[in-house]
Amino acid sequence: MDFDTIIIGAGAAGMMCAAHSAGRTLVLDHAKAAGEKIRISGGGRCNFTNLGASHANFISQNAHFCKSALSRYTQWDFLGLIAKYEIAWHEKTLGQLFCDGSAKQIVAMLLEEMKRTGAELWLNASVKKVDHDGVAYRLSVLRDGKRIDLSARNLVLASGGKSIPKMGATGFAYDIARQFGLNLTDIRPALVPLTFSDQRYMAISGVSAPSRVSANGTTFEEATLFTHRGLSGPAILQASSYWRDGDPVVLDIDPNGTLFEALRTARQTQGKKDITTVLTQSYPARLVQHLSEEIGIGGRIGDQSDRALQELCDKLRNWSQVPTGSEGYRTAEVTLGGIDTDHVSSKTMEAKARKGLYVIGEAIDVTGWLGGYNFQWAWSSGWAAGTAISATLN
Incomplete structure (x- = not known):
């Protein structure tokens, strides 16, 4: 024929x-x-x-x-x-x-x-x-x-x-x-979730947050989703196309850069509250709990100096981690x-x-x-x- x-x-x-x-x-x-x-x-x-x-x-x-x-x-x-x-x-x-x-x-x-x-x-x-x-x-x-x-x-x-x-x-x-x-x-695989062998986000699986995610110098500002296997959501999928094995991805979960001033205001108006309680006004409670354990957040907001608050904000804006891999072609949207x-x-x-x-x-x-x-x-x-x-x- x-x-x-x-x-x-x-x-x-x-x-x-x-x-x-x-x-x-x-x-x-x-x-x-x-x-x-x-x-x-x-x-x-x-x-x-x-x-x-x-x-x-x-x-x-x-x-x-x-x-x-x-x-x-x-x-x-x-x-x-x-x-x-x-x-x-x-x-x-x-x-x-x-x-x-x-x-x-x-x-x-x-x-x-x-x-x-x-x-x-x-x-x-x-x-x-x-x-x-x-x-x-x-x-x-x-x-x-x-x-x-x-x-x-x-x-x-x-x-x-x-x-x-x-x-x-x-x-x-x-x-x-x-x-x-x-x-x-x-x-x-590209446009694909990234994974961690230690399943570090198991406890906050399903939580999402606005973010700015960077991989090898390219940055995307959309949501990040934490999963039982690792990181997903639009910002992560976008960054995955630029990520390579062994490289870090850097999350900025204060993409608008407003957290520092919000914490300073809370120090004046909610001084007796624990800083983790104040952070739940900006982030999901389970995410705050995870962050408090990973980067050591705690103490009354009224006891925090400007320097301490700025250091915390810097950590949340430069949260660097190295994925073990990706979910591969099974869930990748493209090659x-x-x-x-x-x-x-x-x-x-x-x-x-x-x-x-x-x-x-x-x-x-x-x-x-x-x-x-x-x-x-x-x-x-x-x-x-x-x-x-x-x-x-x-």
């Missing part, structure tokens, strides 16, 4: 690519349904983009690579598509956009766009072998227990990275890339790193030395921050590859 283009992966990037590809296009996925990561994202409402999306919100060995696709297919372009399908949405925080209804609306929209271009979708279809005979890519596919041989002028790797293996994620795209001479950067951008055109997403081979979405070394950025990269890179493929066929 011959096609102009075969896309491996019916996720966000793969479906977006198919929605913009001309000619006879086939999308393959080993799952039972298309867009499963879309469906579960954002608590079932899909954080589908971010109002502030730009190249500055992405991590890559080549910080400039993502600029072309992101500037040519922007968040405003995707919002235009959303409007066409009358999908209601709202901004949650920090520019993050979610469906008012269900993430299934995004999946249905993409499937309809694929239908509009005539793209075919095969589910329960596992690619067992990929070759190139000098003219076309040849694939051996197992579909519903039957082996089928396919060929295509263009092959698009859109099967993502290793994150969330329970959803069927594998390193398949990496294997095919290596087969055709494309190198990989270091890959590891950091991937197929080296040096081997790929930033304009077309085509491999420079392998005509007709395209790489899009999470499979390539472009990783977004938490907050809709990775979906925007899927839309932008899928659009770039799809329109480039269409140009070669017209």
Whole structure:
């Protein structure tokens, strides 16, 4: 069976690519349904983009690579598509956009766009072998227990990275890339909770606090969640993309810098109270109890000098600790790193030395921050590859 283009992966990037590809296009996925990561994202409402999306919100060995696709297919372009399908949405925080209804609306929209271009979708279809005979890519596919041989002028790797293996994620795209001479950067879990082998936060599991979290010079200001295994919450997930084994993360749990003056005021008005009691006016009681044991907080607030109060505030603003590791791909939202951008055109997403081979979405070394950025990269890179493929066929 011959096609102009075969896309491996019916996720966000793969479906977006198919929605913009001309000619006879086939999308393959080993799952039972298309867009499963879309469906579960954002608590079932899909954080589908971010109002502030730009190249500055992405991590890559080549910080400039993502600029072309992101500037040519922007968040405003995707919002235009959303409007066409009358999908209601709202901004949650920090520019993050979610469906008012269900993430299934995004999946249905993409499937309809694929239908509009005539793209075919095969589910329960596992690619067992990929070759190139000098003219076309040849694939051996197992579909519903039957082996089928396919060929295509263009092959698009859109099967993502290793994150969330329970959803069927594998390193398949990496294997095919290596087969055709494309190198990989270091890959590891990202947007992932950090862990401590001593389970030091067991007693305060479920407690959260506003924070500013830093890892290797990059800082994010959002909530930190303490868990039985370690640290999570938006600020930690963001920082995890910059954290490396053996490095510290630094928590500032007085991100507004107002605690010192609040304690000085309390010293005048609540002088007989223990300082831990005063701190519970600013922090959850269980967190205060934990801090009192870890950094030695105690005594009447009225007995504390300015210097003592400042030293306490400094500790809370520079609470440094070294995680043992992370929760790994099991809970990571994305895979950091991937197929080296040096081997790929930033304009077309085509491999420079392998005509007709395209790489899009999470499979390539472009990783977004938490907050809709990775979906925007899927839309932008899928659009770039799809329109480039269409140009070669017209």
